[in-house]
Amino acid sequence: MTFRHAADPVAVTADNWIHTSVLVLNASYEALDEIAADRAVVLIIGGAAEAIADRESYFAIRSTRVEVPLPQTIRLRRYVYIEHVPHGGDQSRATLAGVLRRDRHRCGYCAGWARTVDHIRPRSRGGPNTWDNLVACCVACNTAKADHTPEEVGMRLLWQPKAPTHRAKQQRKIWRQLAAGHA
Ligand SMILES: [Zn+2]
Structure with a gap:
């Protein structure tokens, strides 16, 4: 999925809002990651996060019960601990x-x-x-x-397998912690 930034001249519409990205801040206001807008909206509706900045041009996301302005930045209500991984790849054992x-x-x-x-x-x-x-x-x-x-x-690999990146691992960790806290 390709993300579009709010600064892009392309107007947010019902067709493309889902491809916009939202900056996620930890409860401590430290920037964690950018996520897809639909995930950000789910976090807001579920109460796991609050919007701290909306898009400059108001765009409403409607679910069956509520209407949420499309956010630009959200902050998690609960602190998520992310350990520091020194460099690049995941050194853990492959499973x-x-x-x-x-x-x-x-x-x-x-x-x-x-x-x-x-x-x-x-x-x-x-x-x-x-x-x-x-x-x-x-x-x-x-x-x-x-x-x-x-x-x-005579078989050829379509890509060269590597250890998962730190970023992918970090994202999974954030979602796991959020899921655990709001089950
Ligand atoms: Zn195959």
Whole structure:
């Protein structure tokens, strides 16, 4: 999804408001992230956040019960603790669930729906359980590849798997904490 900033000359309309981005501040007013406008509105309606700045031109989002002006900046009512991660990638151990989530269940070889994870360099050849050696894989590709490297069976990776970024991990952490606090 591409986000549009409020400063953009494009007017907010019923068709594009969902693609605008909203700045999220922690309860301590520290900037955390930018999120899609529809998520921001959900946080406001659910009481997890308050709008502290609306768009310059008033634009109302209507749900069945309430009307909320499209915000530009929101502040979480509850402090969310985000640990400092020193650099770049996630150094944690790769898990099956983690790899599927990182690759959004898309097969690394055919982009089809993936339920399994492939060791790019096979385990039988010493391939490690690391983020860059694991990729989401559909059953058909996994069966075709078996105990081979992609080159040996003429398969090509559609992207180079890497550890999830700090940003992706941070976003998930924010949503998990908010979900826990407002269940
Ligand atoms: Zn596949």
